[in-house]
Every structure is written in structure tokens, then in C-alpha cells.
Amino acid sequence: MLPFSRVTVIGLGLIGSSIARAVRQHMPSVRVTGFDADPSVRETAVRIDLCDDVADTAGTAVIDADLVVLCVPVGAMGVVAAEIAADLPADAILSDVGSCKESVIEAVRAALPEAVFVPAHPVAGTENSGPEAGFASLFHHRWCIVTPPEGTPGIAIERVLEFWRRLGAEVETMEPAHHDRVLAVTSHLPHLIAYTIVGTASDLEEVTASEVIKYSAGGFRDFTRIAASDPTMWRDVFLANREAVLDMLQRFSEDLTALQRAIRWGKGDELFDLFSRTRAVRRSVIDSGQDDARPDFGRSHD
């Protein structure tokens, strides 16, 4: 039994277009309708045959759906929820893919207090954006965290979990507030740090921008990948998950200051101890199947 038969995806960027492709691959009998606020994205979606149907408005996109997935930046979730309010079928399940959940739940509830809303967050992505960046296998073996607010009917939660399982994801449920703390450290803080260091490196006077690029294989290039992620999406994430991000940032800054002090005072043992500990974390990431074991992410050296 398929969990849904008519899925609407609002927002056809990397994640939305990957969902559309994955549904067509894994559940080919499901009808997929898409909508994007940007007319050029809608045109591209039609041209590359992303969905069975691309609607002209958010309202018409949801009119016949049994699942609606909001795949827009978290700061736009409330606006989009309001746009579909008049047309969302009463028995449809509403979901989303936002990287933070408390603020999204609040925004969607304000616009659609009666809707059955099952928030979800597939922890997957690449640094590319837009309808042509998506691919059907993006969610394979990645975690999708579902964060149902209290009172969400169990059957609705189970259907959304099953939807993500069908797309190849592992699923987990979590309290929205805890989700936002966990992702602040595993995703939001790393992005913030990467954006910062790439900015710092670009602003030096004595080291030219071309030198920074040229010698980036020493480590810097890894950070540029994350710092190439969608600017609108990430601006919204930091503003929406502000408290958790600032708290993690505070801890990071304290640890960085301690390391700075160890370097200044030549405390090699402290450095060595930390660097040995972090090496073990890498092994766990690989053992858990969350990264490629091949050196250098499997980058080609030929």
C-alpha cells in the first residue's frame, strides 16, 4: 500500500526536485504536481519533465493532493502556508523539509491551524541549487527526521515515515526543539564556520585572492564547498534557529580560544590530545555509513 497517491511539491529547488524525481522512481504510480514561485523554475520543471503537472499557483497545485510537501526556505514557509490555505483539502497531510522545525511549526500553524502537519527534515543535500541540481538517489541511506508536534495523529506520522522510507531514507522521530539543537551542531554551525572562513580568506590584503584559490587543496577547498550552499536558504536557517545556533557558536568560540591559548603557550600535548580524539570521530562517521571511507572523499587524483 502506497502511503499517498497524489503528492504536491511546493518549491522545486535541490530538495523539492529531488523528491519529485525520487517519487517518480520509487512510486511511479503516484501523481506528482509541482509549483515554484519563480516562473523560470516552473518553465525549467516543464522542460525537464520533472513532474506530471506544474501548476501556475500554489493554490491550484494542492487542490487535489493527499500529501503536500513544502520545500521552500524556512523563512517562506508561513507565506506559502497562507497561500494554500483556501485550497488545501481537509484530509490532505501537510509536510515540509525545513532545516529547523520549531519556527516552521509556529509559522505553519499560524496560517493553517486546522491542517494535519507532519514536519520532516531529510538530512541530505549538495552545494548545488535549483531544479536541475536534484537527483532521485539524494535521500538513499540518509536520515529523515520527522518532528510531529504533540497531538499529531499517529496514522499521519506513519504515512509520512513510510513516504520517506520509500524514497530510500532511514527515518527517525524527534521532538522539534531537540531536532533544532542537534542540527545546530551537525549542520548549522559547520555552515556558519565555513561561510566565515571563506569570507576571512577572501578579505586578506597581503595574501591575494588568487593565492587563496591556487593553494586551496591544503584544506580550504573543503570549506568552499559548504560555503557555496544556497544563500537564501541559509540566511533563513540562521535567523530561524537563532538561539540554538548562538549557543553552539558560544561553545565553539570558547573551545577555539582554548586552542589559541595552547598554541600561544606551546602546549603541544593539549593539541595532540584533541587531534587524536577527533580522528576517532571520523572513524565513527565512516563506520555508521554516513560518509565515504575512501580518502579525500574519493576525489579523483588523475
Added chain:
Amino acid sequence: MLPFSRVTVIGLGLIGSSIARAVRQHMPSVRVTGFDADPSVRETAVRIDLCDDVADTAGTAVIDADLVVLCVPVGAMGVVAAEIAADLPADAILSDVGSCKESVIEAVRAALPEAVFVPAHPVAGTENSGPEAGFASLFHHRWCIVTPPEGTPGIAIERVLEFWRRLGAEVETMEPAHHDRVLAVTSHLPHLIAYTIVGTASDLEEVTASEVIKYSAGGFRDFTRIAASDPTMWRDVFLANREAVLDMLQRFSEDLTALQRAIRWGKGDELFDLFSRTRAVRRSVIDSGQDDARPDFGRSHD
């Protein structure tokens, strides 16, 4: 004309063993002698047939060489230089692969004031260590920076440059002090930040270590790769390039504080502007051939 005919590699870790392999591949007539202070590494080198000869002491390893390349942690360069002092042929050229140059030049000069020393730094590597982690193509299309101190004979510099060209690298010469500033930002600071964030994430009380691992695909896993680099090597780099690293760290901290403030006060435009700027840096890194253009470093999603 081959630049050298008898090459000795002291230190058979990732870089040293890659040089041995690359010489054998690109200059098969050259005799390669290896030495490592660790007897088990020497045994492995013999077992995997890494060199033509594995010596029992650093002195015997260099006795017949026309090029000696020191591939040990930067903090050990002076010690190794002293160990080979009695046996280094007067016409041999001495080189190294250290990630910082001023301190290495000082240490080698103190031990070997008469040697012709042409310091070099191939900007290449992976997170793996040891004689079995190396591979012959590691230096292909990567930069090797040669930092000859004033007074180094031009012919010696040219021979070392040609050696690296033969291994597939692009070559560049640079003042040692400038090298140390450039690498502080493109390599040392990124490693320091990665080590810190992986440490911070492992130390949280409310988010468990297993959650950090499980949801690491949101960005954190990229940092764990860099933070898995060799602890001894990196301890030495931070202590040896202390001033440049602390200076870059200071700039980074200022920029991070500015971003922290932008988040706290909800200044979305500031965030968006930075995030757009950093995206352009990524494009330059790819256009310059210093990283894989495939999304997510070309990681497999199947």
C-alpha cells in the same frame, strides 16, 4: 635529463611513500632509498616493496644520494638533519615537504649550515597516514611551492622544480615568510577550525555523540575528514607557524563575532551578502582545477 638519479626519502608516511611511488612511476630508472625512524614502518615498506632499498639508519640512507627529501613532521626536521649530517654527500641537494618553511629552514640550517637546502611544500594530501596510505598520483595537478632561502644556487632550485614537475605537480617559488602566511590561511586555519568544531560537537551533554555521528551528513562530516589528519604532523605545524596561525585566527574570530552579531540582531542582508560572496569563491576553486566540480565532491549516493 633526469634531475636526480639517487633519491632518498626520510620518513615514509603519506607524503614520503607517495614520493617513493611517484618517482618509481615517473622516473623508473631512479634509485629510491627509504628510511623511517619507526621499525614497523620500515618493515611495511619492505613488505610492500615501496623503495629499491630500505636503510636501517638515516645516515646510511643518504650516503650515496644526490637528492634527500625530509618527509617527517616539521618539529622533527632539525633532529633528522643532525642525524644525517655526518653522511650527507657534499654535492647532494637536501629538500623537505614541510607545511611551514621559516622554522624548518632555521632548524635545518642550524644542523647543516653547509648543505644546499631547497625547501619545498607539495600542497597535497589526504586524511590518511602511513606508508600504505600513499599513492603515485597524489601530486598530479597540485601545486608544489619551493621556497629557496637567499643565496641558494639557481641550478639547485631548478633541479628541485624539475623533480616536482616530473611527479606531475605544478611548481611555484615563493619567499619562505610569505609561504607561511599563505598556508596559514589556506591550510593551517582550516585544519584548526575543523579540529575545534569536531571537538566541540563531541563534548556536548544534551546532544549525544551518536546523534552527532548519525546526522553528520548535514555538513559536519566534511569537517571530520580534515580533523582526521595526522595528530603529530599538525601539532608541529601549529607550534612551528605560531605567529601566522594566531594572526589568521584573530581575523577569523573577528569575522565570526561580526556574523554572530548579525544573527543576534536579525540582520539578514549581511548574512545574505556574505553567503553570496563565498559562493563565488567556490566557483573560482573549481574553475582553477583545484577541486572536483561534481556536487558533494563526487561522493556516491547509491
